[in-house]
Amino acid sequence: MTEEKEEQPDDQQEAEKETEGVRLHMVTWNVATADPPADVASLLHLNSPKTADLYVIGLQEVYSGPLRFVSDMIFDDPWSQLFISTLAPRGYVKGNKGGVSVRLSFYGHMLCFLNCHLAAHMNYASERVEEFEYIMETQTFDCKKAPRIVDHRLVFWFGDLNFRIQDHGMHFIRSCINNQTYDLLWSRDQLTMLKKKEPLLQDFEEGPLDFQPSYKFDLNSDTYDSSAKKRKPAWTDRILWRVRPKSPPPEEQNVLKERKHNEEEEHPLQVRLNLYTSKMEYSVSDHKPVIGVFTLELSREQQTPLVSLRPEGDWSADIDCLALYCPLQPFPSSSWDWIGLYKVGFGGVSDYITYAWVKDNEAAFNGELMQVFVSKEEIPVRGGDCVLCYYSNNLRSIIGVSEPFKVQESKVAVAEGLFPERISRLDEMTRNQEF
Numbered sequence: 039m040t041e042e043k044e045e046q047p048d049d050q051q052e053a054e055k056e057t058e059g060v061r062l063h064m065v066t067w068n069v070a071t072a073d074p075p076a077d078v079a080s081l082l083h084l085n086s087p088k089t090a091d092l093y094v095i096g097l098q099e100v101y102s103g104p105l106r107f108v109s110d111m112i113f114d115d116p117w118s119q120l121f122i123s124t125l126a127p128r129g130y131v132k133g134n135k136g137g138v139s140v141r142l143s144f145y146g147h148m149l150c151f152l153n154c155h156l157a158a159h160m161n162y163a164s165e166r167v168e169e170f171e172y173i174m175e176t177q178t179f180d181c182k183k184a185p186r187i188v189d190h191r192l193v194f195w196f197g198d199l200n201f202r203i204q205d206h207g208m209h210f211i212r213s214c215i216n217n218q219t220y221d222l223l224w225s226r227d228q229l230t231m232l233k234k235k236e237p238l239l240q241d242f243e244e245g246p247l248d249f250q251p252s253y254k255f256d257l258n259s260d261t262y263d264s265s266a267k268k269r270k271p272a273w274t275d276r277i278l279w280r281v282r283p284k285s286p287p288p289e290e291q292n293v294l295k296e297r298k299h300n301e302e303e304e305h306p307l308q309v310r311l312n313l314y315t316s317k318m319e320y321s322v323s324d325h326k327p328v329i330g331v332f333t334l335e336l337s338r339e340q341q342t343p344l345v346s347l348r349p350e351g352d353w354s355a356d357i358d359c360l361a362l363y364c365p366l367q368p369f370p371s372s373s374w375d376w377i378g379l380y381k382v383g384f385g386g387v388s389d390y391i392t393y394a395w396v397k398d399n400e401a402a403f404n405g406e407l408m409q410v411f412v413s414k415e416e417i418p419v420r421g422g423d424c425v426l427c428y429y430s431n432n433l434r435s436i437i438g439v440s441e442p443f444k445v446q447e448s449k450v451a452v453a454e455g456l457f458p459e460r461i462s463r464l465d466e467m468t469r470n471q472e473f
Contacts, residue, residue, distance in 0.1 A: 060334040063090035067327035068198040071101035096153035122385040132386035145338040150190040154197040196277040201229035242278040245314035252326040277330040308335040345438030354446040355417040374431035382423040392416035421447040
C-alpha cells in the first residue's frame with residue numbers, strides 16, 4: 039500500500055455536522071541505536087495537502103550510552119530534536135514524553151498511546167503476549183476517569199512488537215514479498231494467529247498487512263538480512279487500536295458505569311484507517327519505520343478551552359507588562375500554575391522566554407479577569423511575535439494559548455545602544471532570525 043486512500047462516505051452529511059474529523063499521524067520505528075537521518079519530511083507527510091492535527095511518534099532502541107544519557111538529561115536526544123525542529127515551525131507543540139505510555143484528554147475523550155518493545159526471537163510469541171498483558175494490568179494513572187489503560191475511550195498499541203511469520207520457509211516468504219502477495223503470509227503471522235485465541239488481543243483492531251515486512255534489513259539498503267543468520271522477514275513493527283466496548287445500560291446504581299454509558303451515547307467516537315504502510319526509503323536501521331494515518335470521528339465533549347488569556351496594552355522591554363487571564367471551566371488549579379511568554383512556533387513547554395506565577399491558588403470560575411505582571415527586565419529588547427500560554431501544574435500541560443501578538447522593540451535600547459548588554463532568551467534564539 040503506497041498511496042493513501044480517500045474515503046468520502048455518501049450519506050454522512052448529517053453526522054458530519056455533529057462530529058469532527060481529527061487527522062492522526064502515527065509512526066513506530068526501531069532505530070537500532072542509529073543516529074537520525076537528515077530529513078523526515080516523507081515520514082511525516084509534510085508535503086501532503088492534508089495536514090495532521092496530531093502526531094504520535096514512538097521510537098525503540100534509541101541509543102542511551104553514558105555520554106549520550108548525560109547530555110540527554112540536559113537537552114533532548116537527537117531524535118527528539120529532529121522531530122521537534124521539523125514540526126515546531128508548522129505549529130505543532132511537543133507533548134510530554136512517556137517511556138511506555140502517554141495519556142491525554144482530547145476534547146474530553148480519554149486517549150492512551152502505548153509504545154512497546156516486546157521480547158525478540160521466533161519462539162517467544164507467548165512471552166510477548168504475557169508481557170503485553172502484564173503492562174495492561176499494571177500500568178495505572180492518577181486519573182479517576184481512566185485509572186487503567188482499558189478505561190480509556192481509545193487506546194493505540196504500537197511499537198516493535200516482535201511477532202514473526204512462522205512455519206513458512208525463507209524462499210516462500212521472499213517470493214511472496216517480491217510478488218506482493220502478502221496475503222499468503224497473513225495466516226502464519228504470530229499476532230494474527232494469537233488474536234484468535236487471546237481475549238485481550240481480540241479487542242484490538244489492525245489494518246491489513248498489505249505492505250513489505252519492516253524487518254530485518256541490511257543497514258543502508260533495501261535488502262533483507264544477507265548475514266549468516268539470514269533472519270526471515272517479519273511484520274515486527276505494528277500499530278493497533280482499541281475503542282472501548284460499549285457499556286450496556288447499568289441495571290443497578292453505579293456512577294462510573296452510568297457515566298461511561300452516557301458518554302458513549304452522547305459523544306460517539308469512531309476510528310477510520312486511511313493509510314498503513316512501511317516507509318522503505320529510510321535505511322539507517324535494520325527496521326523500516328511504519329506509519330498509520332487515521333481519522334478520528336468524534337464529537338467534542340468539551341467545546342470551551344479551560345482558560346482564556348491575552349496581553350493587555352503594548353508589550354516591550356521599556357515597561358512592565360500585563361497579562362489577563364480568565365478560567366472558563368473548572369480545573370484543578372494550583373499555586374504552581376504559571377503563564378509563560380513564548381515565541382510563535384515554539385516546540386514545547388520548556389521553550390518559554392519567561393514566566394510569571396498566577397495570581398491565586400484557587401482559580402475562580404465566575405468570568406472574572408485576573409492579571410499577572412511580567413517584569414520589563416524579562417522582556418526581549420529586540421521584540422518579536424509571541425503568544426502567552428497558561429500551564430497547569432496538576433494537569434501537566436498547557437491549557438490555554440493566547441492569540442499571537444507583537445512584542446515591540448525597545449526604544450530605550452535602540453536609543454542608548456544597549457542591545458549587547460541586554461540580550462534575553464528570546465533575543466538569543468532569534469539573533470539570526472527574522473520574525
